[in-house]
Amino acid sequence: MMEENNLARLGGSLPVPSVQELAKGSLENVSSRYLRDDQQLPIIIKSDDNIPIINMESLVFGDEFEFKKLDFACREWGFFQLINHGVSDSVIDRVKKDTQDFFNLPLEDKKKLKQMDGDLDGYGQAFVVSEDQKLDWADMFFLTTNPPYLRKQHIFSHLPQPFRETVELYAAELKILALKIIDFLAKTLNMDEEYIREMFGEGTQAMRMNYYPPCPQPDKVIGLTSHSDAVALTILLQLNQMEGLQIKKDGVWIPISPLPHAFIINIGDILEVNKYDVTVSFPFKKNLNYQIVTNGAYRSIEHRAVVNSKKERLSIATFYSTKFDRQIGPAPSIISAKNPAKFRSIEAADYVRGYFARKLDKKSYLDVMRIENSENPAS
């Protein structure tokens, strides 16, 4: 077992006010710290073209057509809705209710679980690195859930019951689901399933619970700044009927309407594979590189959350990634004098630390990982 301290200090944020509390006051004019002119604010396109819907039961039965749909979804959209995913309604209902109850606790109670200096886990915000940076119109509760030795005990063991038990149940079910999805992706790419299982089997899992209060000037703020997820896979659950997730496709923001009982799944940066190189990737076996390079092009897509003036919105993003002590970088076997490495190879822990030490900025973290840039991702 590795030392918790060293591994788990993934980087924190500067303290910010609780937006939920701000939104309770009378807000004639929202504070300028939240007003954005740096975002392409909500251009709502009602489009028939929307993210593909994948039926997990068909994948389990080996339906070739469904695998083709999955492959298309990951190449063209980087996002899909997953139905018949096997996670029980009772667990989902529990996590929805208990998360809502958690955010409804008095501020004093939530503050007992606030982020400690330099930590990501806890109640607060992420990616706030300067006092004059624009802020998102949201509060966040972040929990590292797996492997258990990475949990922050000063947060995890102080979660109120039944929230704690619910989080454990939900985390366990979503780990199983993430591994199944990764298995399916390995199949669509003809990758060695054993190898993938070794890489992801005891992977890192974390939850980001997002609370977006209503805002009197919803089109002047942003709930969650445009970003891509620096993980392998994200499983998103929307907790109430309010919509807000938007994804960027061909330069246009498309709103997503979650289907009842579906999860929204998206490919993270670590699974992004582009045409010429395995971008932020792992040491795949040689024969696999070839397959990925030629068949790949799974996309990690920019997305964001917008807010509305009527009602709060809640979501839980459950992130799944490789083992914590893995090296992340271009596959050594594809590196040669002719094809030099374009991306750094660093430990997953440093990669994550570097991601959280910056403010969110579209997909720019991939640029930091590029060797020609001098900024050190872990500093």
Ligand SMILES: O=C(O)CCC(=O)C(=O)O
């Ligand atoms: O709230 C949402 O719909 C998006 C959340 C998200 O993208 C995240 O937490 O990374």
Ligand SMILES: [Fe+2]
């Ligand atoms: Fe995200």
